[in-house]
Amino acid sequence: MPRVVAGEHLHAHPEAKAALAIAVRTFVLRAMRDRLTLGRTTAIPSGQQFQVFSRYAGGDCVEAATRTRGIVLRYQGPMILANHVAGAYWNPDGSHGPDPTETERWVTYNAGRRGRDVIPTSLSLHSHPGNRGCVG
Structure with missing residues (x-):
């Protein structure tokens, strides 16, 4: 989650990062539910057609994902x-x-x-x- 938050909105306000972490988590969990191989035998893609992963996630992106852990929409x-x-x-x-x-x-x-x-x-x-x- 932190690397997607960084890849999508690195310079956003901390609350916007938290909201994005919740959306990201919901998006990927729903996709994994609907496509049973996703994240298991098929890699989760990085790119504009799915979600953009950054190579680096700063502490604020990690904090946003940690603070919202378990929350889905x-x-x-x-x-x-x-x-x-x-x-x-x-x-x-x-x-x-x-x-x-x-x-x-x-x-x-x-x-x-x-x-x-x-x-x-x-x-x-x-x-x-x-x-x-x-x-x-």
Whole structure:
């Protein structure tokens, strides 16, 4: 988890790193549940199509993963899909900045939304009950 947090958002705020560690954990555990060989006889891939691992994880990334150990995201019992992408940079004035990874289109902004009001991401099937949006 720490190396994925470092690979995805090395310079994020500590609380954002903790939230990402929870999303990362949920994403990989759900993928391992759905693909029985993943992490067992098939390596967990590193890359933009799955999750980006860094060669190095600083103490703050280790702390984020340790502090959130065992926490996963669920909706009505089952784990959610927990999609996460880099998204666009934010400008100091709070507006969107450049999107070098071209992933902002998949980010959903669900702050304050609950239940049926959550906007799903087009990164996954809209009809899937575990599609609870995408963190950027």
